[in-house]
Amino acid sequence: NAGVTQTPKFQVLKTGQSMTLQCAQDMNHNSMYWYRQDPGMGLRLIYYSASEGTTDKGEVPNGYNVSRLNKREFSLRLESAAPSQTSVYFCASSELLAGGRLFGPGTRLTVL
Amino acid sequence: SQQGEEDPQALSIQEGENATMNCSYKTSINNLQWYRQNSGRGLVHLILIRSNEREKHSGRLRVTLDTSKKSSSLLITASRAADTASYFCATDLYSGGGADGLTFGKGTHLIIQP
Numbered sequence: 001n002a003g004v005t006q007t008p009k010f011q012v013l014k015t016g017q018s019m020t021l022q023c024a025q026d027m028n029h030n031s032m033y034w035y036r037q038d039p040g041m042g043l044r045l046i047y048y049s050a051s052e053g054t055t056d057k058g059e060v061p062n063g064y065n066v067s068r069l070n071k072r073e074f075s076l077r078l079e080s081a082a083p084s085q086t087s088v089y090f091c092a093s094s095e096l097l098a099g100g101r102l103f104g105p106g107t108r109l110t111v112l
Numbered sequence: 113s114q115q116g117e118e119d120p121q122a123l124s125i126q127e128g129e130n131a132t133m134n135c136s137y138k139t140s141i142n143n144l145q146w147y148r149q150n151s152g153r154g155l156v157h158l159i160l161i162r163s164n165e166r167e168k169h170s171g172r173l174r175v176t177l178d179t180s181k182k183s184s185s186l187l188i189t190a191s192r193a194a195d196t197a198s199y200f201c202a203t204d205l206y207s208g209g210g211a212d213g214l215t216f217g218k219g220t221h222l223i224i225q226p
Contacts, residue, residue: 004154040218041218042200042215042216042217042218042219043155043200043216044216045214090154090155092154092155098142098143098204099160100145100157100160101145101147101155101157101214102157103154103155103156103157104154105153105154106152106153106154
């Protein structure tokens with residue numbers, strides 16, 4: 001099993017551009033998550049999907065949208081990128097909401 | 113929102129020594145989880161300890177949980193250079209009501225000196 005995969009690994013955007021971060025898991029997990037990690041801070045939850053067909057806001061959802069395409073895939077979209085969205089983005093999955101998370105390798109995003 | 117806070121923020125020890133890092137939290141939890149993050153990589157889940165458990169082991173890792181003091185510790189015995197990483201605790205408040213509930217601390221950066 002590859003676990004959790006994310007594309008792209010790196011991305012540079014200009015302010016106002018849009019993009020979609022892709023995430024896929026092959027663990028047959030029910031729940032999937034998007035986090036961002038900024039220097040000196042812990043991970044902060046952007047959105048999550050407890051199960052296929054549902055999505056919910058996390059701690060910092062403003063400026064983002066998500067789509068749970070199917071059980072395997074959970075994408076994160078930035079409609080109009082801002083410099084404050086420069087961060088490392090991690091996708092994760094788990095069998096249950098109360099379980100340990102399996103993380104992807106991350107996407108390093110820079111917004112100029 | 114509740115957040116686990118790791119202590120110390122940074123720790124440097126000699127290879128072969130034991131490393132202990134602590135996590136404190138504010139309100140009742142369902143479980144507490146420890147993760148490791150190597151530089152430039154994603155987080156790796158190490159151990160999950162439930163609120164009714166006091167101690168768990170996994171290889172060279174030992175986690176304790178004291179719910180009366182709202183604290184947990186992670187002990188790494190016989191440290192190796194490969195243990196150099198950041199370690200995060202995450203507290204789970206999941207109540208089944210639709211909230212994710214898992215909140216991460218800012219981490220302890222551990223450096224193992226050869």
